[in-house]
Amino acid sequence: MPATASGGARPEEAASPSASSSAAYWMGTRPEELMARLAAGRFGSGGGGGAGVGGGEDGEYERVRTLREIKNQIIGNRTKKLQYLHLGAVPAVVAALAEPAASPAALVQAAAAAGSFACGVDDGVRAVLAAGAVAHLTRLLAHPDDKVIDASARALRMIYQSKLAPKFDVNNEKNMEFLLTLLNRENENVTDVELQKQALSTNAVQKLSDHLLANSLESTRAVTILLALAELCSKLEESRSQLMSVQASTLILDALKHACADIRVAACSCLKNISRSSKVLSAGRLSCDTFIAPLIQLLNDSSTSVQVAALGAICNIAVNLTPRKSILLHSGAVSQLVHLSKSMDPTLRLKSVWALRNIMFLLNPKDKDFILKELTLSTLSSLICDSEHVVQEQTLALVHNLVDGYVDSVNYVIGEDGMVINAISRQLNNASSPGVCIQGMLVLANVAAGGELNKEAVMNIIVPRRAERIKPSFVVNFLQSKDKQLRVATLWSILNLIYPKCEASSARVARLQNAGVISQVKGMINDPCLDCKLRVRMVLEHCLDNADDGFM
Amino acid sequence: MFLSRIVLRDLDSVDSPAPMASSKKVVTRDEWERKLRDVKIRKEDMNRLVMNFLVTEGFVDAADKFRIESGTQPDVDLTTITDRMEVKRAVQSGNVQEAIEKINDLNPTILDTNPQLYFHLQQQKLIELIRAGKINEALEFAQEELAPRGEENIAFLEEIEKTVALLVFEDIKNCPYGELLDVSQRLKTASEVNAAILTSQSHEKDPKLPSLLKMLIWTQNQLDEKAAYPRINNFATATLEDPAI
Numbered sequence: 001m002p003a004t005a006s007g008g009a010r011p012e013e014a015a016s017p018s019a020s021s022s023a024a025y026w027m028g029t030r031p032e033e034l035m036a037r038l039a040a041g042r043f044g045s046g047g048g049g050g051a052g053v054g055g056g057e058d059g060e061y062e063r064v065r066t067l068r069e070i071k072n073q074i075i076g077n078r079t080k081k082l083q084y085l086h087l088g089a090v091p092a093v094v095a096a097l098a099e100p101a102a103s104p105a106a107l108v109q110a111a112a113a114a115g116s117f118a119c120g121v122d123d124g125v126r127a128v129l130a131a132g133a134v135a136h137l138t139r140l141l142a143h144p145d146d147k148v149i150d151a152s153a154r155a156l157r158m159i160y161q162s163k164l165a166p167k168f169d170v171n172n173e174k175n176m177e178f179l180l181t182l183l184n185r186e187n188e189n190v191t192d193v194e195l196q197k198q199a200l201s202t203n204a205v206q207k208l209s210d211h212l213l214a215n216s217l218e219s220t221r222a223v224t225i226l227l228a229l230a231e232l233c234s235k236l237e238e239s240r241s242q243l244m245s246v247q248a249s250t251l252i253l254d255a256l257k258h259a260c261a262d263i264r265v266a267a268c269s270c271l272k273n274i275s276r277s278s279k280v281l282s283a284g285r286l287s288c289d290t291f292i293a294p295l296i297q298l299l300n301d302s303s304t305s306v307q308v309a310a311l312g313a314i315c316n317i318a319v320n321l322t323p324r325k326s327i328l329l330h331s332g333a334v335s336q337l338v339h340l341s342k343s344m345d346p347t348l349r350l351k352s353v354w355a356l357r358n359i360m361f362l363l364n365p366k367d368k369d370f371i372l373k374e375l376t377l378s379t380l381s382s383l384i385c386d387s388e389h390v391v392q393e394q395t396l397a398l399v400h401n402l403v404d405g406y407v408d409s410v411n412y413v414i415g416e417d418g419m420v421i422n423a424i425s426r427q428l429n430n431a432s433s434p435g436v437c438i439q440g441m442l443v444l445a446n447v448a449a450g451g452e453l454n455k456e457a458v459m460n461i462i463v464p465r466r467a468e469r470i471k472p473s474f475v476v477n478f479l480q481s482k483d484k485q486l487r488v489a490t491l492w493s494i495l496n497l498i499y500p501k502c503e504a505s506s507a508r509v510a511r512l513q514n515a516g517v518i519s520q521v522k523g524m525i526n527d528p529c530l531d532c533k534l535r536v537r538m539v540l541e542h543c544l545d546n547a548d549d550g551f552m
Numbered sequence: 553m554f555l556s557r558i559v560l561r562d563l564d565s566v567d568s569p570a571p572m573a574s575s576k577k578v579v580t581r582d583e584w585e586r587k588l589r590d591v592k593i594r595k596e597d598m599n600r601l602v603m604n605f606l607v608t609e610g611f612v613d614a615a616d617k618f619r620i621e622s623g624t625q626p627d628v629d630l631t632t633i634t635d636r637m638e639v640k641r642a643v644q645s646g647n648v649q650e651a652i653e654k655i656n657d658l659n660p661t662i663l664d665t666n667p668q669l670y671f672h673l674q675q676q677k678l679i680e681l682i683r684a685g686k687i688n689e690a691l692e693f694a695q696e697e698l699a700p701r702g703e704e705n706i707a708f709l710e711e712i713e714k715t716v717a718l719l720v721f722e723d724i725k726n727c728p729y730g731e732l733l734d735v736s737q738r739l740k741t742a743s744e745v746n747a748a749i750l751t752s753q754s755h756e757k758d759p760k761l762p763s764l765l766k767m768l769i770w771t772q773n774q775l776d777e778k779a780a781y782p783r784i785n786n787f788a789t790a791t792l793e794d795p796a797i
Contacts, residue, residue, distance in 0.1 A: 068653075075656050076663035076670035079700035112660035119664040154661055344767050387770050 029069060031080070035087045037066045038096075060103050067096060067109035075116045081124055090117055090124070094131035097140070104145040111137060111148070115155030118162060125162040134159060226255060226266035230273050240277045249290070256294045261303040268298065268309035275316035292317070292331050299336040304345060311340070311351035318358035325359055329367055334359070338374045346388045353383060353394040360401040368406055377412060377419050384423040389433040396424065396439030403446045410450050413443070414457045421447070425461040428474050434483050441478065441489035448496035452504055455497055459508055462493065463515045472516055479520045484529040491535035494521065498542045506546040518543060579781035581794055599624040601761055608759040610637040610746065628753075636749045643742040648677040651745065662752050669748050671701050671708050675715055676741045679732055682718050690719060 070089060074081045084090075096102060096110035114133045117124035128134075133155070140152040159165050255267035271291060295317075298310035314337075318328060328334075333355075340352035360371060372380075383395040399420065403409045413420045428440045448458040462475050478490040494517065498505045512518050524536045603624045606615040612633050615626055635658050642651035652673055655662055663670045674697055681690040694716050702709045714729045721727035731737065765787060772783060780795035 071660065072653050072656050075660055076667065077697075077700070078704050112656070116660060116664055119661070151660075154659075158661065158664070344770065346763075346766070382774070387766060387773070 029073070031070075031073070031083050031087055031089075034066055034070050034073075035084075035089060035092065037062065038070070038089075038092050060106065063096065064103065064105045064109055067093065067106060067113060071109055071113040071116060074113065078121060081117060081121050085117070085121070085123055085127055090114070090127035090133075091131045093117070094128070094133045094136065097133065097136040104143070104148050107140060107143070107145075107148045108151040111140065111151035111155045115151075115158040118155070118159045122162070122164060125159065125164045128159060129164070134165075226263065226270060230266060230269035240274045253290060253294065256291075256298065261301075261306055264298065264301070264303075264306045265309040268295070268306065268313045271295065272309070272313040272316050275313060275320055277320070292327060292333070296331055296333050296336055299333075299340060304348065307340070308347055308351060311348070311355055315351065315355045315358050318355055319361070325363060325367070328359060329370065334371055334374050338379070341375070341383060342379065346386075346391065349383070349386065350388065350391050350394060353391060353398060357394055357398040357401055360398055362405070363401075365406045365408070368402055368409060372402070372412055377416050380412075381419045381423040384420065384427060389436055392427060392432065393435040393439055396427075396436060396443055399424075400439060400443050400446060403443060407450060410447050410454050413447055414454070418457065421457060421461060428461070431474075431477075434481070434486055437478060437481075438483070438486050438489050441486065441493055445489060445492040445496055448493050455504070455508070458493065459497055459511065462497075463511050463517070475517055476515070476520050479517070479524065484532060487524075487527070487529065487532050488535060491521070491532060491539060495535060495539050495542065498539070498546060501542065501545050505542075509543050509546045513543075577779040578795060579779055581782050581792065584782045584792065596624070600627075601764070603627070605759040605761045607633060608750065610640055612637055632753065636746065639749065640742045640746050643673075643676065643745055644738050646676075646680045646683070646738060648673055648680060655745065655749070658749065659752050662748055666748050667705060669744055671705075671711070672741050672744055674698060674701060675711060676738065678715055679718070679737065682715075682724065683733055687719065694719075 070084065070093070074084060093110050093113045096106055097114065099106070102110075114128055114137070118128045118133075137152040137156050137159075140148055141156075143149055143152070252267050252270055255263050255270075258264055258267070292314075295310050295313055298306055299314075301307050301310065314328075314333065318325065321328060337352045337356050337359075340348045341356070343349050343352070356371065356375070360368060363371075380395065380399070384392055384399075386392050386395065399413065403413060413424075424440050424443060427436055432440075444458050444461065447454050463473050475490055475494070478486050481487055494512065497508050497512070509518070518539075521536055521539050524532065525540075527533045527536060599618075599622045603615060603618060603622075603626055606618060607626050607628055607630075610633055612630055615633070616630060618624065619626060619630075635654070639651050639654045639658065642648070642654060652663070663673075678690060678693055678698055681693055694712075698712050698715070702712045715732060717729055718724050718727065718732060724730060724733060768784070768787075775781065776783075782792035782794055784790050785793050
């Protein structure tokens, strides 16, 4: 549900201060001046000095303008925030919040300013907390004016995002009630305030899931609560264990099969976040058999968002199931994932390939073969050349996981007329995204670690025999990359091509020399990255080594 | 596009070996057009796509007129678009301070949580001052507002240097970083702002039409490996070009 977008009180929209009808002076914008105005405004009518602030409406209008100006100066600007902090702005701003007769306009500006002070600046958070902003903002969540509620909720959200914020004690019955009323409101900003994991004390998960159990999944809050639970589980280990209690598990299981798509999505998010914990998974608490089958069914769901959410959960489960992945493999997951990898929707392609990549990781050769048989080399090659570079990247990572620790798998890469390795070559030559290049080079490095056949195959990609000399090997460009991961991966491929020493290796050294690769490496002796430096040294040593026997 | 998907499916069911040029199935123009006529696309769906485009790109008046003419309901409240469009328009006219104030009225968390956007807006402000020839103000602004951004985040330093460099040259239109003074720079910033606001409103910041085009390209690429068929090569005209035999 989109947050109500129109914020801010309207009257002071006039951009230039001189357009104001009441002020006969130009409103200064230096922090000290603004602070003075704010202070003068607080103390009401006919204040002394040249401030000329009148009483009543005029005074309120001035206050709003001043608050707005301060707000506009500090938002996004850490330097200004600190400046105003030192001038004691926070207590003044919070005082505006506390003002019983404050206009909605002033409250909105003050709330926004308070929230901004608490954003990204620790001292700001402390000052805001010390001034008692939380109590006022919470009270204002019940204000009749929607814009005030919105502004206060946003500010609270900012405050709670900081790790310095106090925990919202869920044990307090009153607090729990309040929490639930807030969850009931349709205003997204308001519900988001509860989603701040730091804000809730540790057994919030317990309480929330208890509530959900008590009221069944039919209530409209169910989605929000499930999402809140998912959010809580995303970073906190203890939340994950709590959610895996028997009752909560049953709840989630039911949610996976619920008629409402949003609930199915929320349930998948919960599972996705819970599976971030290898402890939970390996302790067998997430009884895989129960959850995996329904998740795989959801891969076929009529709603794309559900499919995407289910894929997310499966991705994480796959990571943490090592080494017991047989459950996944024999559940029909692979054929579903392969099917989705051919989808028109790029997100589905991306996530299904990602899941396959995770499954492939540290898998035994027999199972790797099984997956490749379903996937087929031609699909793999198409995915390497997918229109979306993120899909390309995940596919190459998949290939990387395939060849890692499985020597014979190289047949997949260079077999069938080199379908796969040619696809990789195409991508590497096309100045693809850095992520793609890194993964591509990692694959080549792994392949080159094998026997002669492998090394020659990689060599022909890096320095094509029909050397047209039109452009230098992409490897030279990669070695010049600002990205150290790319440099390192490239150096590894080169290293693996020229080691161990033998006649063929020497020939390769010569070819690399002619292509200008070795001189590029020589120029990297003082590479800022330690890892690179080491590989550079190793490459040069092996070049010398190969030369020693007079082959060069 | 849906048609090529259907043909692809048909071809898939025939067990074909790895495709080579000579074994590609050929689909003639007549066959293709006949199949095209058989594919039913609902007018309402087309309308929704158009409306989604108008709304995401912020063409409020057009969206409103379209709503009246076609009866298609916009997927958002058009008033929320007005706010966003005012911000965009302010940036496009070079009134950056106005834009900043409007964004903060709309949603004060956007600039606080989008340091890159905030920086680009301030950079644009400096560019506008330079464009207006207000050199002293520009220098002061660069020192007071841009330099701290560089201190807060060194990733911005390069951009700051480029922008400040404009102050050095006499003929700024033709100096090395003259493109910063182009209208295109304003449009770039405006587009960034638009996307940030849309995201903050939990809308997808990209309209669906371009995604459809992407899918069309993808489908044609897939089909290319198995068949020769009338292809769309020019997306502006969408004319079918006969298959090379």
